[in-house]
Amino acid sequence: MKITVLNAGFAAILLGFSGTGNAQTNLGIPSSLAVQADSASYADIADLVVISSLIVDANVRNLRKIPPEQAVGVPANLQRMLVEADIVTLIRGQEGVAPRVRFLLDIPKDAKGKIPKLKKQRLFLLGSSVAGRPGEIRLSRPNALIQWSAANDILVRAITKEAVQIDAPEKITDITSAFYSAGTVIGEGETQIFLKTAKEQPLSLSVLSRPGEEKRWAVSTAEVIDESATAPAKFTLLWYRLACELPRSIAAEMVEAADSEGAAKVQADYNYILDSIGPCGRKR
Structure with a gap:
């Protein structure tokens, strides 16, 4: 049995929304283990979505401790668990997913050696399927979990919808070159900055200055900079790539200036x- 992908449509990102529609939120799951239900940032969720080929909404059904002899290398402050979860919805995953999945999770212990109660918690799991092992998931990161809330549900689906597009913004890895061109009058000019991305997707920035006007900047994802290009809307995948991955400065050798x-x-x-x-907003 496979669960089919549901549409990840959404009306808008709800700024400042704290979803508390699920009675099982804020039950002491540390932020080091899962993105929180009521204080998630766009960047924290996007960090996980863009690296995950499988994203599911699931309820934790059962947990079983892995004996120490089978958890070699796990630090003493963590407890390795085998977690079983029932799928509520498949959000991303071309091959579908089994109705019940299992995965390994290293859970932080508190000062008394206890771990937070995850049973019956509703979580987003972000990772990939394990080849040849139906129903087994490998998390993208040891903490690739997101607590369910109405706000987080909107964000996960919205970011996933952008991430699965053919022309989805790729990871920015560097600045390749930049230059300034003076205009025909004093105070007029344009700066162009060319970026390197993970899959050589064209990406460039431009800033136009004119006397008596505010500067205007734009981002272009085409080989030739489009005059109609604009700055990206906040809390979109392109904004996230720029806010969280642009270098904080341009190396002098990248500037082509006379x-x-x-x-x-x-x-x-x-x-x-x-x-x-503005700031990336990453919290963990």
């Missing part, structure tokens, strides 16, 4: 972009 004034304008415009994007 003089120090041009190089200074590039750096100033790049700082303007970073300030406009």
Whole structure:
């Protein structure tokens, strides 16, 4: 039996929304283990979605301790558990998923050596299927869990919907070059910054300055910079890539400038972009 993928449509990201529609939230699961139900950031959820080929909404059914002799290398402050969970919804996964899954989880112990109660908790599990082992999941990270809440449900589905698109923004790995072009009048000019992405997807930034006007910056995902390009909306996957992956400064050797004034304008415009994007917001 396989559960089919449901549409991940959504109306809008609810800014500042704290979903408490599930009575099983805030039961002491540490943020080091799972993204929290009532204080998640877009970046914390996106970090997990973009690296996971399988995403499910599930209820924890049972947990069993793994004997120490079978958990070699696990630190003393962690307890390795075999977790069984019943699937509520498959959000991402081309091959479907079994109605019940199991996975290994290293859970932090408290000062008394106890672990938080996960049984009956509703969680998003983010990882991949294990080849040749139906019903087995390997988490993308040791803490690739997200507590269920109405707000988190919206975010997981919205980010997944963007991430599965053919032209989804890829990871930014570096700045390849940047230059400044002066305009025909004093105070007019344009900075262009070209970025390197994981799969060589074209990505560039531009800042246009005109006398008496506010600077305008834009991002282009085409080979040729489109004059209609704009800055990305906040809390979208493209915004996340820029906010969380852009270097904090441009290396001097990447700036193609004929003089120090041009190089200074590039750096100033790049700082303007970073300030406009705002902080990544990652909490863990």
